[in-house]
Amino acid sequence: MSSVKPAGPDATRFKDQLDPAAEAIVVADSVSSAPVRPVTSSLRYRPVGDFQSSLPELSAVNFDPWRQTVLLVLGDERVEIQEGEWSSKRRIHVGHTGPIRDAKLAPGGGFLGVLRSAKMLEILEIDESEHSTSVQELVRDSHSSSAILGFEWTFPGELMVVSSSGFELYQYSGTSKNFVKKKSREARINWYSYWPEVRILVTSVGPLALRLYHMKLDSGADSLMTVNLKPKGNTSGVQSQATRKQITVFFVYGRAFLGYFDLTPDPPLLVLYRISRSTPSHSVSYPLDGRGTFIANTVDNLIVVTNVVTKLFLIFDMKNDGTEAVVSTARIPVQDENDIDAVIEWQPCFPDYILVGSRGMLYCIQVDLQALAHDMRENSSGLAVVTFLARRDMDDPTFVLQIVAEMMREGASVDQMRKAFDPLNSRVRQIGPSDTPQGMIRDSSTDSVNSLGSIGTSENNLNGSAAGSPTARRKHQAHAGSASTLQRALARSHEEFNATRRQLCTQELLFANVFEPLSKEATFPSVYLTSCLFEYIASLSVAARQTVQPCFHELVCDLLLRDNRHTELHQLVQYNVVEDSAAVARRLLARGDVYAPFKQLGLDMLKRLDANNEVADVLLNRGEFLDALRYAVSRSVTTVPPTSFLEAALQSGDRTLFLNTYKCLEDRGMMTAAHADQAVAGLPPGSAAGRYVSVFREMWGEVVEMDSMIDM
Amino acid sequence: MGDGSGSWKHRPASLAYFAIFNPSFSKSEDSANDQICLFYPSTVPADERARQVGLATALVNFTKTFSPAPCDAVHTRKHRVILHEVEPGYWMLLKVRLGTRTTVRAGHKVVEHLEDGLQDSILRSVLLRAWEAFKLFHRGIDCILRRHSMDVLRKILEEFYSGFLPRINFGSLDLLDAFDGIQFASLSKASYLQVLSLMRALTATFPMLKHPILFWHDHLVWNGLESFDALKPLHSYITDPETGRVYDGVVNQVKRKGEPIIATRRVSLQSVRQSRSFLKSPRRGAKFSGYLVGPVTIGSLDVELKKIYLGPEGIEHNLIVYQVEEECTLVVPVPASEPPDQHSAEFYARLSAFLDERLTTLAPLLADGYASAKNLGEFADQHFRYLYYNSMNLAFKTSIGSYKSTVLTPDLVQCLNRMHDEFARGEYGTAANEICVKTASTDAWVVGRRSGDRELYLVFPKSDVGLVDIDDEVKKFTLGYFSDIL
Known part of the structure; x- marks a missing residue:
């Protein structure tokens, strides 16, 4: 939860400058003369909260991104709660018992904690009306040095109070109607920060020492790693201590990281430590640009670092090779100079919100992937851009496919194309109304139930598809405690996650946007296109274990036939790389005159597909009448007109063959014996079939009569 | 005697x-x-x-x-x-x-x-x-x-x-001589896609190698020639245990005299197939890897180009044959019209490095495919004496002689020969397409079937059952093992 103090009278100015209905602030800059890239629209700041009406009396703002609640402290005796997409506003009278240093709403909205001073925390019970009732006062005045640093609502009915001598965990007791201390940890704490989404408490236990805890249901707290920060540059004076603003926690690609802005070297560094239960593992150091004050957010698993002094931002992707920024030193897209002035007050809210208290605004950061990809294309290979985009959360992957097609037009190596196809095929996104920019996708490569990252993921996933709705988020938060064990929660979340997966770049999209158009370009090398197609099919079949759509097999078939690569196609059909389909079978049969084995392959394929009519037709057309008849009989084909067989038998000039054919059809019900003198089954009397009946009578009438006599 | x-x-x-x-x-x-x-x-x-x-x-x-x-x-x-x-x-x-x-x-x-x-x-x-x-x-x-x-x-x-x-x-x-067929490697779709990827990478890296042919032992994995007919003489020659030896026109002197180039193909239906050591790989490096046709030592300019003529037009090609661990053999006829890169030592060194890396990775996949196909077909191979041939792709498969229990006596082999001769006499549709014979001497049923370009022969030795039961057995077998195609 983040809080800021408003900037006073200047804050009103904000009202005239910002149109809350605006989709985003995207404008030119005129502030810095630093050698930075031109204005980029790869980041957008979408206004999501507006509390300007409260600005005149506002003394502090708290935003809880997890519960999507803004809590405004108005003077010393009222708080305003904005929730439900900020449509609902409640003003609560908390009484006038001193200044309000901090106020936070409990999950479910039943309790409000108000920190009156460094010694006293008051807990109030609130109801739907604007009144509140004091439930309890937690006082820490046994030692003069003892001070309450802050408090956090961890789970429904659970409270953590952090003081300079440690932290205590309280749980609400229904019988005593107050919060009972369940556990406490002694430690000398200089400051702390709490990250509710991953339930990680970071405490400063020394100038450069941090100890981390993982909060658990039922007042549990697991000790995590202790980090001794080691600044790279000279540590003198103030820089020898890590401040709260230098520390952040990231949750990217399903893993939690502790971020430390090391300001001592030049350029400063953002150092990320993978959070674990034991020793910290130093992950990576990202060089920042210039000196200043840095804030960080995560958007769609990207780390956005903003220098609020220089008004520049960088975007890092942990999965990129190296430590170079994806977007380096781009200027913050703000509307005008007033907005530029306000950047210095920007307060990051985990994960992708920016709170500007002085302006009474809350923004959500969004990445414009299309613009970002365009920028990346200038310096990066197509493969790098595609793999980058494949990791992103996109609704419309069409422009990714455009880059794929572009790569192929540029003649990227087939190996590179395979590397591009693999992530596109394996990439999935969650179905549902979720439009949260936060990374909801679990990357399979980082899928580890034992990692702490999974903890955060599991809780995200427990939200299911309703994660995007603040209301739903709160509801989930209220019930999050129902998971009895972490493992059970993980298992359940995993199931739910898998149940709601779908492919982002579907085969149909790739076919329609890449392969089909390229196959129609007369100048595009079909050999290369075929190789790319094979790699795509291999990627689907081997890497993504998906069934390949028939259109790809047909296209492979067409391309190979176009190039007269008959033997190759023959082997591909033989090994089922080109799978059976009626369309492929027909193509093979049509080319049978040029490459004889295709006649066999096509017919076999039709047989496997149980296209019995077509098989019989093909055999009859080839003049293989007996085979056609045998096949029809063995497969009980009744839909091929008996006249086809009878005509073929008659044309052979073999009377016995005609007799046998006639009787064979008759025995198998393909001719109705009762009407044999008139018609063939399915055909009206007097039709063409009647001719064969007459011929039969003429040829073999005596035999038929003898048969009848024997039967008698 | x-x-x-x-x-x-x-x-x-x-x-x-x-x-x-x-x-x-x-x-x-x-x-x-x-x-x-x-x-x-x-x-x-x-x-x-x-x-x-x-x-x-x-x-x-x-x-x-x-x-x-x-x-x-x-x-x-x-x-x-x-x-x-x-x-x-x-x-x-x-x-x-x-x-x-x-x-x-x-x-x-x-x-x-x-x-x-x-x-x-x-x-x-x-x-x-x-x-x-x-x-x-x-x-x-x-x-x-x-x-x-x-x-x-x-x-x-x-x-x-x-x-x-x-x-x-x-x-x-016998019929082995008549058909001179090819045994295809048994591979899943996924494995074959890897083969395809290797072939594509090979032709992309070495554009002159347009028509690579890959064998795993004597099993054909990939035919890059324009047809199977074009492959037939080359395959026949280098997999023949008699002709396909070193010092024998095709290969140079890298391997010891008398060693087969690829593997020993069976020469007679009456012989019991030697137990295959395909899957017994003693240790890496103990087996031969190198050019069978090409430079004597990599890096040397001592390249003996072997000329062959392929296709109905008899187009001149220079032959390169490279073997990895005596398992995978790449045979590449390079059109003589191609630029003479084949004479450069650097070309052979690059090709050798490429093949060593890729084929060593591919070999276990091919061995797995062979092992699974062997397991799947073991019952049929042990219990049925069959021989199958498809003239469209020269595919050949037989259980005869695979086990001691499936060896045929000379008169049964001759019976098969006669059946094939009967089928071969006329065009399809005008000659017999199915023949059932009960031999007097061995009291065995021999069934031959011809379906288009395929022939299938089954032998049921010492059978005291009638024709109807034999027909049922044949149906059972074809449904179980050849239902897709016959």
Whole structure:
């Protein structure tokens, strides 16, 4: 939860400058003369909260991104709660018992904690009306040095109070109607920060020492790693201590990281430590640009670092090779100079919100992937851009496919194309109304139930598809405690996650946007296109274990036939790389005159597909009448007109063959014996079939009569 | 060989003559020998040669008056003669002595000529194979004659066939000789996609290698040639345990003398297949890896390019053969029209490095495919004696001789030969397509089926069941193992 103090009278100015209905602030800059890239629209700041009406009396703002609640402290005796997409506003009278240093709403909205001073925390019970009732006062005045640093609502009915001598965990007791201390940890704490989404408490236990805890249901707290920060540059004076603003926690690609802005070297560094239960593992150091004050957010698993002094931002992707920024030193897209002035007050809210208290605004950061990809294309290979985009959360992957097609037009190596196809095929996104920019996708490569990252993921996933709705988020938060064990929660979340997966770049999209158009370009090398197609099919079949759509097999078939690569196609059909389909079978049969084995392959394929009519037709057309008849009989084909067989038998000039054919059809019900003198089954009397009946009578009438006599 | 009492003696069939001639070269009876390009054995007197060739020419000319298709086989009491016009004007003549059984009856020797031992269709296959093998290395007779004199042609033919013909055992010809089929590697779709990827990478990295052929042992994995027919002579030659050895025209001197290039293909249905050591890989590095045709040592310029001629047009190619761990063999005919990169040591070094890396990775995949297919087909192989051949892709598969229990007696093998001969006599649709025979001597059922371009033979030994039950057994087998195609 983040809080800021408003900037006073200047804050009103904000009202005239910002149109809350605006989709985003995207404008030119005129502030810095630093050698930075031109204005980029790869980041957008979408206004999501507006509390300007409260600005005149506002003394502090708290935003809880997890519960999507803004809590405004108005003077010393009222708080305003904005929730439900900020449509609902409640003003609560908390009484006038001193200044309000901090106020936070409990999950479910039943309790409000108000920190009156460094010694006293008051807990109030609130109801739907604007009144509140004091439930309890937690006082820490046994030692003069003892001070309450802050408090956090961890789970429904659970409270953590952090003081300079440690932290205590309280749980609400229904019988005593107050919060009972369940556990406490002694430690000398200089400051702390709490990250509710991953339930990680970071405490400063020394100038450069941090100890981390993982909060658990039922007042549990697991000790995590202790980090001794080691600044790279000279540590003198103030820089020898890590401040709260230098520390952040990231949750990217399903893993939690502790971020430390090391300001001592030049350029400063953002150092990320993978959070674990034991020793910290130093992950990576990202060089920042210039000196200043840095804030960080995560958007769609990207780390956005903003220098609020220089008004520049960088975007890092942990999965990129190296430590170079994806977007380096781009200027913050703000509307005008007033907005530029306000950047210095920007307060990051985990994960992708920016709170500007002085302006009474809350923004959500969004990445414009299309613009970002365009920028990346200038310096990066197509493969790098595609793999980058494949990791992103996109609704419309069409422009990714455009880059794929572009790569192929540029003649990227087939190996590179395979590397591009693999992530596109394996990439999935969650179905549902979720439009949260936060990374909801679990990357399979980082899928580890034992990692702490999974903890955060599991809780995200427990939200299911309703994660995007603040209301739903709160509801989930209220019930999050129902998971009895972490493992059970993980298992359940995993199931739910898998149940709601779908492919982002579907085969149909790739076919329609890449392969089909390229196959129609007369100048595009079909050999290369075929190789790319094979790699795509291999990627689907081997890497993504998906069934390949028939259109790809047909296209492979067409391309190979176009190039007269008959033997190759023959082997591909033989090994089922080109799978059976009626369309492929027909193509093979049509080319049978040029490459004889295709006649066999096509017919076999039709047989496997149980296209019995077509098989019989093909055999009859080839003049293989007996085979056609045998096949029809063995497969009980009744839909091929008996006249086809009878005509073929008659044309052979073999009377016995005609007799046998006639009787064979008759025995198998393909001719109705009762009407044999008139018609063939399915055909009206007097039709063409009647001719064969007459011929039969003429040829073999005596035999038929003898048969009848024997039967008698 | 006798039965213990010494009452009979058996002599197998053997080659009498093999000749290549062109009647147009002889203008008169005196110059009859001029038409003969090759007569084997060379020890036959000139008069006898002229007589044999003259007789064959007369037969052809005589029969031409009755039919557009001239006589192509002659049966005599003691011989079988096969004739085939291999190139316009050029005829090949194969005369084989029938096997004999000599019995002693009432103190007199009675010689019986075993007419059933040799089938025309099989002899014709042998003749064509001999011709295809020559064409592979020499393109054709006429093209040699256009460039060289008749003496040179005779010398080339003599040199080639005096090595080739003695290897043919006319006494044990069977369907293996008739079909000369290819065993395909058993691979899943996923594995085959990896093969495809390797072939694509190979041709992308070495654009001149347009038609790679990959073998795993003697199993074909990938055929990059334009057709299977084009592959047939090359495959036949280098997988043949007799011809495909080092020092034998194809390969250089890298491997020890007498070692097969790829593997030993079976030569007779009557032999038990040696237990395959495909899956027993002692240790890496212990097996041979290197060029079988190419440079003697990588990096050396000692490159011996072997010329071969492929396809109906006999296009000249230079052959490269590389083997990895004696498992995977890449055979690449490079069109002679390609730029001469093949002469550079650097090219061979790069190719070797590429293949060592890729094929070593691929080999376990191929071995797995073989093992799973073997497991899947083990029941069928042990319980059914079958032989399958598809002339469209030359695919060949048999369980006969795979186990001791599936070895056939000579009379059953001859029964199969006769069935095939029957099928081969007529065009499909006009000849028999299914034959069931119960042998008197062994009391076994032999069933042959022909479906389009495929043939399937099944043998049920010592069976006391009737035709209906055998038909059921055949149905059961085909449904279980060939339902997709038959």
